[in-house]
Amino acid sequence: QVQLMESGGGSVQVGGSLRLSCTASGYTNSQYVMAWFRLTPGKKRESIATVESEGVAVIGPNGSTQYADPVTDRFTISKEDAKNMLYLEMNALTPEDTAMYYCAAKRNYARALWPGYALNPLEYEYWGQGTQVTVSS
DSSP, X not given: OOEEEEEOOEEEETTOOEEEEXXXXXXXXXXXXXXXXXXXXXXXXXXXXXXXXXXXXXXOTTSOEEEOGGGTTTEEEEEEGGGTXXXXXXXXXXXXXXXXXXXXXXXXXTTTTSTTTTTOGGGOOEEOOOEEEEEEO
């Protein structure tokens, strides 16, 4: 059974940093596309696998990465296949980054990392429970 579990969230001040981790089990990272999504305050957890989710960053089986415009140059997605771990290093945090962050996974296929597919929440099969990130001024 595929399971994802996030950790590392917390409260930080503007300009601070956090590192999120996601532990995966039940499959091998190297065969899947992994991503981070977030739900901003006010959105229900049930919205996580819908268009309400905001794609943050994605990493393919070969390590290629893509980022949403709001986080480019501030966030870094990485993984350790040997440990089935996914990470999100977040720097220069702003209040707009306040959200519940979720890791997600989908099986790799030809178009998995194409525009419109890479950070489309509807594409993802597996989701974690989320970890809260709060950035205060």
